[in-house]
Amino acid sequence: MPQPKVKLVVTGDDFGYCERRNHGIVDCFKDRAISNVSLLVNAASAEHAAELAKRHHIPIGLHANLSEGAPVCQELRRSTLINKDGFFHGKMGFREVLQSGQMNMAEVEAELRAQVKRFCELTGHLPGHMDGHQHVHVLPEVREVFAQVLSDFGISYTRVPVEPGLHSCPFLPPHLRDFNLQVEKDALQSVEVFHRHGIRWPDVYLGLTTMGQNMSFANLKRALGFAMEARMSIAARCDDLGASDLYRPITVELMVHPGYPSHPLQGGCGEGPDDFSQSSDRLHELNxxxxxxxxxxxxxxxxxxxxxxxF
Structure with missing residues (x-):
């Protein structure tokens, strides 16, 4: 078998969100359309997801969640991590509280450790990788705590969402483009932190520009084209380049969100499924x-x- 040019991890995020999501992700894995999953341990169908992963031998990691639903750590039901209703502050709310300086990093660390332990209870082993739901793991301050938790548990791989081609992607709506560019900025500032703790990640990340209705064969081909270009760029930068280094496969992660649309009031992380989960976008990605x-x-x-x- 010839040496591959690209080793591609296609990660189905939000495993455990609801049973319909779980079944869609498993169908994708059985069709060899994804190769990896990321589990939300505080989600409504986390136990169901963990059982499916065992049954189908699906490589599984932890999708650390600090922004949606309720915390795993019972002691944090009254903390800076949650709002007056007892739930996390949300995708943008978490960022606002963090930026205000009111987020307690000891509580962030306690919740991350509790989620790793819950993952072990559900699956019987440590996560093969650990990333952050809605990219919270690369945010200022959080990234230091996150990297320390990974190091302490011996979890080697994470996600650094810096996507080649993001700046030349005119079809993204302005609000999504602005959010993705901020994610990229935070991720770039996380590189030194993750390096310092011995954490690894693939050479190239893809997925910000191919979510929901933006996922198409043309857009995936475009994104993978940037990855192929990055392979040659990495090779060109090597000082003492041997033939084996020149032709080694580039490692890439593609973040995806396939699944069958959630039914209203079924699933989520304690507050019910969000609009994206109930929309046709999940099914569009699956197909x-x-x-x-x-x-x-x-x-x-x-x-x-x-x-x-x-890898």
């Missing part, structure tokens, strides 16, 4: 990822789907 044209393209381009433990 796009399983498209034989895309799967054939992987083979033609020497793209091998794998998991983090295959």
């Amino acid at each position: 796009t990822l399983r498209d034989p044209v895309l799967l054939s393209y992987y083979k033609q381009q020497g793209i091998l789907l794998c998991a983090f433990n295959d």
Whole structure:
């Protein structure tokens, strides 16, 4: 078998969100359209998801959640992490509280550790990788705590959401483009922190520009094209480049959100499913990822789907 040009981890995020999401993700895995999942341990169907991962031998990591639903750590039911209703502050609310200086990092650390332990209870092993729901893990201050928790548990891999081609992506609406650019800025500032703690991540990250209705064969091909270009760029920067280094596969993670749409009031992390989960966007991603044209393209381009433990 020829050496692949790209080792691609296609990670289905939000595993555990609801049973319909879980079944969609598993169907994707069985069709070899995704190769990895990221589990929300505080979600309504986390136990169901963990059982499916065991049954189908799906590589699984932890989708650390500080922004949606209720905390795992019971002692934090009254803390800076939650609002007056007892839930996390939300995607933007978490960022606002953090920026105000009112977030207690000891409470962040306690919740992250509790989620790792809950993951172990559900699956019987440590996460193969750990990232952050809604990219909270690269935010200022949080990234230091996050990296320390990974280091302490011996979790080797995370996600650094810096996507090549993000700045030349005109089809994103302004609000989403602004959010993604801020995610990229935070991620770039996380690199030194993760390096210092011995945490690793793939050479290239993809997924900010291919979510929901923006996922298409053309857009995925465009994103993967940037990854192929990055492979040559990485090779060109090596000082003492040997032949084996020049032709080594580039490692890439593609973040995806496939699934069957959630029913109202079923799923979520304690507050019910959000609009994105109930929309057709999840099904659109599922169908796009399983498209034989895309799967054939992987083979033609020497793209091998794998998991983090295959690096």
